[in-house]
Amino acid sequence: MNALELRNIEYTYSKNTPFENTALKGVTVAFEQGRVNGLIGHTGSGKSTLVQMMNGLLKPDAGEVILAGKNIWDEPKKIRDARFRCGLVFQYPEYQLFEETCEKDIAFGPKNMGLDADEINRRVFSAADFVGLDRDILQKSPFELSGGQKRRVALAGVMAMEPEVLVLDEPAAGLDPIGRTEIFGGIRRYQRTKGNTVIIVSHSMEDVAEYCDTLTVLKNGEVLRSGSCAEVFAYEKELTESGLGVPQITRFMRLLRERGVKVAEDIYTVDAAFDELRRILDGKRGGADA
Amino acid sequence: MREPFIKFENVSYSYEGDEEGILLPPVLKNVSFEIEKGSFVAVLGHNGSGKSTLAKLINMILYPTEGRIYIDGRDITDENMTEDDVYDIRRRIGMVFQNPDNQLVATVVEEDVAFGPENLGVEPSEIRRRVDEALETVGMSEFKRHSPHQLSGGQKQRIAIAGIIAMLPECIVFDESTAMLDPRGRAEVMDTIERLNRENGITVLHITHNMDEAVRADRVIVINDGRICIDGTPKEVFSSVEQLRLVGLDVPQVTELLYDLENCGFDVDHTELDEEKCADALAKLILGR
Numbered sequence: 001m002n003a004l005e006l007r008n009i010e011y012t013y014s015k016n017t018p019f020e021n022t023a024l025k026g027v028t029v030a031f032e033q034g035r036v037n038g039l040i041g042h043t044g045s046g047k048s049t050l051v052q053m054m055n056g057l058l059k060p061d062a063g064e065v066i067l068a069g070k071n072i073w074d075e076p077k078k079i080r081d082a083r084f085r086c087g088l089v090f091q092y093p094e095y096q097l098f099e100e101t102c103e104k105d106i107a108f109g110p111k112n113m114g115l116d117a118d119e120i121n122r123r124v125f126s127a128a129d130f131v132g133l134d135r136d137i138l139q140k141s142p143f144e145l146s147g148g149q150k151r152r153v154a155l156a157g158v159m160a161m162e163p164e165v166l167v168l169d170e171p172a173a174g175l176d177p178i179g180r181t182e183i184f185g186g187i188r189r190y191q192r193t194k195g196n197t198v199i200i201v202s203h204s205m206e207d208v209a210e211y212c213d214t215l216t217v218l219k220n221g222e223v224l225r226s227g228s229c230a231e232v233f234a235y236e237k238e239l240t241e242s243g244l245g246v247p248q249i250t251r252f253m254r255l256l257r258e259r260g261v262k263v264a265e266d267i268y269t270v271d272a273a274f275d276e277l278r279r280i281l282d283g284k285r286g287g288a289d290a
Numbered sequence: 291m292r293e294p295f296i297k298f299e300n301v302s303y304s305y306e307g308d309e310e311g312i313l314l315p316p317v318l319k320n321v322s323f324e325i326e327k328g329s330f331v332a333v334l335g336h337n338g339s340g341k342s343t344l345a346k347l348i349n350m351i352l353y354p355t356e357g358r359i360y361i362d363g364r365d366i367t368d369e370n371m372t373e374d375d376v377y378d379i380r381r382r383i384g385m386v387f388q389n390p391d392n393q394l395v396a397t398v399v400e401e402d403v404a405f406g407p408e409n410l411g412v413e414p415s416e417i418r419r420r421v422d423e424a425l426e427t428v429g430m431s432e433f434k435r436h437s438p439h440q441l442s443g444g445q446k447q448r449i450a451i452a453g454i455i456a457m458l459p460e461c462i463v464f465d466e467s468t469a470m471l472d473p474r475g476r477a478e479v480m481d482t483i484e485r486l487n488r489e490n491g492i493t494v495l496h497i498t499h500n501m502d503e504a505v506r507a508d509r510v511i512v513i514n515d516g517r518i519c520i521d522g523t524p525k526e527v528f529s530s531v532e533q534l535r536l537v538g539l540d541v542p543q544v545t546e547l548l549y550d551l552e553n554c555g556f557d558v559d560h561t562e563l564d565e566e567k568c569a570d571a572l573a574k575l576i577l578g579r
Binding site: 041042043044146147148170173174175176177178179203205206240243244245247248249251252255256258259260261270273274277278280281284 | 335336337338388442443444466469470471472473474475499502538539540542543544546547550551554556565566568569570572573575576577578
């Protein structure tokens, strides 16, 4: 089952003006229910435009946006539903915090959904748990927090709406390695607990390799390729030509293969590389002993 | 050792709290270091470690709470510094920030690059020459008549860099200037930074979270909790895997792999940072030739 499907999406900015700019040229992509999907592409490839299609912030010139089997534009007056069911976390969401306390800020979304107080409370605490925010932080003003903490509050605010599809645009941009691990850990906890679908837009090949089940590559407003990480990262040359690349470790495995070492081709995390080399080296050590 | 271009002597810095005159706990604590003219230094540290504060002290956006800072032998913390002296320091030390969209001011690329020298009161013919040369240096000459907002992130950052170069600085501080770029944009900006350092002799301070970028510097300074905790060549710094992890940083993926293999007793060297050489050594170990 697909949680979200985009079919033949076309979109042009500033149509019929000298600044006309076609951002999406017939994009078709499906995001399977309950998986973490990566969306990658060079600057200007159409990622952000596509993301804004997903919950109806932008209306496609042509094509369909199917959320849980139903075109979100069938009833334009109910488009607000799509905004709750497909939650969008923009880049640098910490700039959008505005409430007096973190708790109120996280509660803003569920409140707008018209939920009762008990349910709002439950959701605020559960979202705070996903992103690892302590209870005492919830009573603080968001402006007293560090950048990484603010980012987690903003993320919790969208998670508290418990959207069927959670879309995140560069969730870890500008964070240090620990901050990145915390943010991605929170996203993973949300996804595993709720079984909901997640879409992550990122420029870091290492991060998508580590956290995503599937990848979709956009290039100049078209889908260049989509599939599992292994299927996509097999095309190193094509990705590099499209302004992207493969994780450093994947490139390193290729260097080893070029030198005659028979390592598997589907390695894109350090852990997998370690296991593979350990297997080869242990085998060799065993062989030498015999 | 050559004359230091930047010298910090027991520098501390505290931001002011909500109430006037009340200082928050210091973000930089008694920091001393020297940076040689013409060097390429990467500065690493987790969010909130004090990296950006350090950068802002260097070109006088901030003024230290305690201690002295010398630029090219001149004490910039001296109370006799005039406004003109401050402008002169800011011209000599350019800064490139994180978000390319926040740094461009004009609607045409060459006008954007001319903005700095125009403000310095440079002769028009000289401005023309500097703009052309700066765009040439960052490889963006063919875009000089374009509108900046139609460019990619990496191209925008290179325009921002050209705008700095046109002021003929001796040093450029890059404050996470590659953080928002896609892989190609990063590569373009890193190549430009490297060229400015090697070919034009510009002293570079590159603040980053990306370990692969830090590997390309001559020297890496790691800041933790307001203090310098590791300082050395990339090889020295990245061989301290445990220490880096302790302060919340990573090492490049290949270093991590070799370090883990080394810990299992295999004969590899995790301090080698060149990927090709690492592959050579590992292939030799596995294939036995």
